[in-house]
Amino acid sequence: MLMVSIIGLRTMRADEGMWVPLLLHKYTIDDMQKKGFKLTAEDIYSINKASLKDAVMIFGGGCTAELISEQGLIITNHHCGYGAIQHHSSLEHDYLTNGFYAPKMGDELENQNLTVTFLVRMEDVTDKVMAVIDPKMTENQRNSAINKLIADLSMAASEEGKYNVAIKPFFNGNQYFMFIQKVYRDVRLVLAPPSAIGKFGGDTDNWMWPRHTGDFSVFRIYADNNNEPSEFNVENRPYKPIKSFEVSTKGIKEGDFTMVFGYPGRTQQYLTSFAVRMISEIQNPVRIVLRQNRIDIMSKYMNESDLIRIQYAAKYARVSNAWKKWIGENRGLKRLNAIEKKEELEKEFEKWANSKQVKKKYDYVGILNEYKQLYTELSPINLTLDYIFEAAFAVEIINLSRSFTALLDATGENALLGAKKRLNAAADAFFKDYNADIDKETFAAVFAPYALNAPTEYRPDVLNVLNTEFGGDAMQWAKYVFDKTIFSKKDELIKFVEEFDGSEQKIQMLVSDPAFEIMESVVNIYNDKIRIKQMALEAKEDSLDRIWMQALMNFQTDRNFYPDANSTLRVSYGKIESAYPYNGVKYLFQTTLEGYMEKDNPEIYDYRVPEKLKELYLAKDYGKWGENGQMPVAFIATNHTTGGNSGSPVLNANGQLIGVNFDRSWESTMSDIMFDPEQCRNISLDIRFALFIMEKYFGAERLINEINFAKE
Ligand code: ARG
Ligand code: ASP
Numbered sequence: 001m002l003m004v005s006i007i008g009l010r011t012m013r014a015d016e017g018m019w020v021p022l023l024l025h026k027y028t029i030d031d032m033q034k035k036g037f038k039l040t041a042e043d044i045y046s047i048n049k050a051s052l053k054d055a056v057m058i059f060g061g062g063c064t065a066e067l068i069s070e071q072g073l074i075i076t077n078h079h080c081g082y083g084a085i086q087h088h089s090s091l092e093h094d095y096l097t098n099g100f101y102a103p104k105m106g107d108e109l110e111n112q113n114l115t116v117t118f119l120v121r122m123e124d125v126t127d128k129v130m131a132v133i134d135p136k137m138t139e140n141q142r143n144s145a146i147n148k149l150i151a152d153l154s155m156a157a158s159e160e161g162k163y164n165v166a167i168k169p170f171f172n173g174n175q176y177f178m179f180i181q182k183v184y185r186d187v188r189l190v191l192a193p194p195s196a197i198g199k200f201g202g203d204t205d206n207w208m209w210p211r212h213t214g215d216f217s218v219f220r221i222y223a224d225n226n227n228e229p230s231e232f233n234v235e236n237r238p239y240k241p242i243k244s245f246e247v248s249t250k251g252i253k254e255g256d257f258t259m260v261f262g263y264p265g266r267t268q269q270y271l272t273s274f275a276v277r278m279i280s281e282i283q284n285p286v287r288i289v290l291r292q293n294r295i296d297i298m299s300k301y302m303n304e305s306d307l308i309r310i311q312y313a314a315k316y317a318r319v320s321n322a323w324k325k326w327i328g329e330n331r332g333l334k335r336l337n338a339i340e341k342k343e344e345l346e347k348e349f350e351k352w353a354n355s356k357q358v359k360k361k362y363d364y365v366g367i368l369n370e371y372k373q374l375y376t377e378l379s380p381i382n383l384t385l386d387y388i389f390e391a392a393f394a395v396e397i398i399n400l401s402r403s404f405t406a407l408l409d410a411t412g413e414n415a416l417l418g419a420k421k422r423l424n425a426a427a428d429a430f431f432k433d434y435n436a437d438i439d440k441e442t443f444a445a446v447f448a449p450y451a452l453n454a455p456t457e458y459r460p461d462v463l464n465v466l467n468t469e470f471g472g473d474a475m476q477w478a479k480y481v482f483d484k485t486i487f488s489k490k491d492e493l494i495k496f497v498e499e500f501d502g503s504e505q506k507i508q509m510l511v512s513d514p515a516f517e518i519m520e521s522v523v524n525i526y527n528d529k530i531r532i533k534q535m536a537l538e539a540k541e542d543s544l545d546r547i548w549m550q551a552l553m554n555f556q557t558d559r560n561f562y563p564d565a566n567s568t569l570r571v572s573y574g575k576i577e578s579a580y581p582y583n584g585v586k587y588l589f590q591t592t593l594e595g596y597m598e599k600d601n602p603e604i605y606d607y608r609v610p611e612k613l614k615e616l617y618l619a620k621d622y623g624k625w626g627e628n629g630q631m632p633v634a635f636i637a638t639n640h641t642t643g644g645n646s647g648s649p650v651l652n653a654n655g656q657l658i659g660v661n662f663d664r665s666w667e668s669t670m671s672d673i674m675f676d677p678e679q680c681r682n683i684s685l686d687i688r689f690a691l692f693i694m695e696k697y698f699g700a701e702r703l704i705n706e707i708n709f710a711k712e
Pocket of ligand 2: 664
C-alpha cells in the first residue's frame with residue numbers, strides 16, 4: 001500500500017483555483033493582493049463603473065478574446081481564429097500559409113457566424129432556484145422545476161432580446177448564477193500570422209514546453225451607430241469599448257504576479273476515486289489507443305501528399321489535441337497518485353461521516369458505496385460510448401451516414417426535398433476533405449479493437465462478422481464494406497440522393513448499405529440498451545455529486561473551495577515561474593526567437609521558419625519589442641487554466657496585458673482533475689512577440705498606432 005499524504009487535499013493549494021468575478025471581494029482579493037496584485041475587486045468586476053470584465057469576451061464558441069484598442073480591436077489565439085482564417089483562404093489567397101493583414105480598415109474581412117459575447121453582469125440566483133425545489137423531488141422533477149424558472153428569469157432579464165441570458169449551476173447544483181450577456185455579431189478579421197508562425201511546431205510541439213508558437217490573431221468588433229450589436233453591415237463602425245486593456249511592454253521576470261481572466265470550459269476537481277479510476281484506467285487507455293491508430297494512418301498519408309495534408313490538417317489537429325492531452329492526463333494522475341490520494345481522503349471522510357456528532361447532523365453514511373455501485377454500472381456504458389464515438393463514428397463514412405436517416409424520416413414531399421437538399425450539401429462539403437483510403441484503413445484499425453473488446457452487454461451483433469465472415473481479418477472486412485458502400489463514392493452518393501423517391505427499392509438500398517447498416521446497429525444498441533439506463537445513472541450521478549459537494553464542504557471546513565469550470569468568466573492568479581518537470585530538467589520561464597530558429601527545419605512542414613522572420617532575426621530588427629538583443633516569444637506561469645482559456649488575457653499586477661494564454665505544458669494536463677502547483681504551468685504568448693510580428697513582419701503601423709499602451 002502506498003503511503004500518501006492527504007495534507008495537500010486539506011487546504012487550498014497555492015495558485016489553484018478558478019474564481020468567480022462577482023465573489024472576488026469575499027474570498028480571493030486579499031490573497032491576490034498579498035501576492036502582489038495592485039488593483040481592487042471592483043477594478044476587475046463592477047456593475048457601477050467600467051471594469052476589466054468589460055474588456056474580456058467569449059470568442060466564437062469556445063475561446064476567449066480581449067480588447068486592446070479604443071476602436072474595438074481584439075486579440076485571441078491563431079488556433080481560435082483558425083476557422084475564420086481558413087474560411088477566407090483559397091489557392092489564390094492562401095491566408096493559412098501566408099498570413100493575412102488588412103492594410104486599411106475597409107479591407108478587414110467579414111465572418112459569418114462569428115460572434116463575441118460580453119458579460120454585462122452576473123447575479124446569484126441560488127435563492128430563487130432553491131425556492132422552487134424541495135429535497136423530496138426526483139432529479140427529473142427538480143430539473144423541470146429549475147428549467148421552468150430559468151425560462152422565466154431569462155425572459156425577464158433579456159429585455160426583449162437585447163441580452164442573452166444564461167443560468168448555470170455551480171458546485172454541482174448547490175449554487176446558481178445568472179449571466180446577462182451582450183452578443184456582437186459583426187466581427188472582422190484584421191491580421192493573422194502565417195501558420196509557420198501561428199501554428200509553428202504543429203502537433204509535435206502542442207502541449208509542450210519549450211514552445212515557440214506565435215499563437216495569435218487579431219479581429220475587430222463592429223457596431224451600429226449607437227454602438228449596439230448589429231449583423232454585418234458596411235455602415236457599421238468600430239465598436240467603442242467600455243474598457244480596453246492597457247498593453248504593457250516593459251517585460252516580465254520570474255516571480256511576477258499574473259492573472260488570467262477568461263472562460264475556462266470544464267474541470268472536475270471534486271470527483272471521487274471511483275470516477276478517477278473509471279476515467280484513467282478504463283476510458284482514457286481505450287480512447288488513446290483508438291486515436292493513436294487514426295493518427296498513425298493520417299500521418300502516413302499526409303506525409304506522402306500535399307493535397308491530403310491540407311485536407312486532413314484540421315482533422316488531424318482535432319484528433320491529436322485530445323489524444324495528447326489524455327496521455328498527459330494519465331501520466332500526471334499517476335505521478336500524483338491521484339486515485340490513492342482520493343481514496344485516503346474518502347477513508348477519512350467515512351470515519352468522520354460515521355462519527356456520532358456528524359451522524360446527528362448529516363446523513364452521509366453510504367454515499368461512497370452508492371458512488372461505487374454507480375460507477376460499476378456506468379463504466380461499461382461510458383466505455384461503450386467511447387467505442388461508439390472513437391471507433392464507429394471515427395470512420396468518416398459511418399459518421400456521414402448518420403444524417404441520411406433523414407431520408408427515411410421525411411414525411412411528405414416538401415420534407416423529403418428539404419432533406420435531399422441538405423444531404424447533398426453535406427456530401428459536397430464532406431468530399432472536399434475526404435480520402436477513402438485513409439478511411440478504409442481507419443475502419444480496420446478501430447473496428448478490430450471494438451469487435452474484440454466491446455462490453456458484451458452493449459455489443460452490436462454486427463461486430464460478429466469480423467470472425468464469422470472475415471476470419472478475424474479486419475482489413476478484409478474493411479475492403480468489403482468500402483467496396484459495397486455508396487458513402488465513400490461522391491458521384492454514386494449524390495446520384496442516390498437525387499433519385500431517392502421513398503420507394504421500397506431505394507429504402508432497401510439504403511438500409512442494406514454496409515456503412516449505413518453498421519451505423520444503424522450501433523445507434524440501435526444505444527437507443528435500445530443504453531439511453532434510458534444512462535439517463536437514470538446520470539441523474540443519480542448528478543444527485544450524488546450535489547450531496548458529495550456539500551459533504552466535502554462540511555468535512556473540509558478549512559478548505560477554500562472554488563467551483564469547477566463551466567464556461568463562465570473566471571479569474572486565475574499565480575506567478576511567472578520556471579518548473580522542474582523531470583529529474584535533471586528545468587523549464588526556464590521564457591523562450592525567445594533564438595529557440596524558434598534552432599527548431600528551423602525545411603524538411604518538416606511544421607518547422608519551416610518563414611524567410612522574412614529569418615531576416616528580421618539576423619538583423620536583430622526587433623524594434624521596441626525586443627529586450628537585451630533578444631525577442632521573447634512565450635512564457636509559463638502557475639495560473640490554473642483549461643480548454644476555453646485559450647485567447648485569455650494574461651495580466652500583470654497592474655491589470656495590464658502582458659500575454660495571451662494558449663496552452664499548458666504536457667505535465668499539467670491532469671489539472672482538469674487534480675492541480676499540482678509544482679508542475680502545472682499555463683503557456684502564454686508574450687504580447688511583445690505579437691506586436692513584433694504586427695509591426696516588423698506585416699508593417700501594420702496602423703494597428704500599433706491604435707493599441708492602448710500603458711505609460712511606463
Ligand atoms: N493544446 C491547445 C488547446 O488545447 C492548442 C490546440 C490547437 N493546436 C494544435 N496543434 N492542435 O487548445
Ligand atoms: N489550448 C487550450 C484552449 O484552446 C487551453 C488549455 O487547454 O490549456 O483553450
